[in-house]
Amino acid sequence: MSLTKFKEKYSNLLPEVLSEVSLSLAGRVHAKCEFTRKLTFDVLSGEGDRIQTMADSAHYSSVEAFYKSNKHVEHGDIIGCLGHPAKTINGVIDGVYEMGRVFRNGQIDATHNPEFTTCELFMAYADYNDMVVMLECMLSGMVKSIHCSYKITYHADGLENPAMEIDFTPPFKRVKMIPELER
Structure with a gap:
């Protein structure tokens, strides 16, 4: 089924899963988020439309089978999905993030400074x-989408000085906060 026909047919779906309906869709991966090792979300695009898919390890024979099936899917890939039409209830996913320009330095002063961007996640x-x-x-998803790689080159001291490479490949290194601050 095309993404356009899917949206036309299921756009008024109530928050439920139509488990008696199985269908297949195909599209280009526009965005990908591995929420956990057992749950991923992909935004598929095609024919001028976009839909979000959810892959849950509960629908696979094992977590390893789920991981092997999904680990090679990248932004820009054309993939096929088999599943059930569904709409989630608002509030089912209790995680959000927001990115925005910061134009003031808070209580420090009242000057506008548009070159800063903040990221809040809850x-x-x-x-x-x-x-x-x-x-x-x-x-890592933003870096990969923008640069087509997890690695970027950064000129901290200007273009005339040597560049450094920053690697955003997950998983990130974990450090203990207090010992690192005391260092």
Whole structure:
């Protein structure tokens, strides 16, 4: 089924899963987020439309089978999906992030400074590891989408000085906060 026909047919779906309906869709991966090792979200685009798919390891024979099936899917790939039409209830996914320009330095002064961008992320019931996975997904995904690679070249001291390479390949290195601050 085309993405356009899918959206036409299921756009008014109530928050439910139509488990009695199985269908296949194909499209180009526009965005990809590995929410956890057991759950991924892809945004597929095609024919001028986009839909979000969710792959859950519960629908595979094992977590390893799920991982092997999904680990090679990259932004820009054309993939096929088999599943059930569904719409989630608002609030089912309790994690959000927001990126925005910062024009003021808070309480420091009232000057406008448009070259800063902030990133805030929140997740209900999340611990440190959940937050790191969400941040890794967001940052590495943005870098990969923009540069077609997890690695970027950065000229910290100007173009005339040597560049440094920054690697955003997940997983990121974990450090203990207090010992690192005391270093």
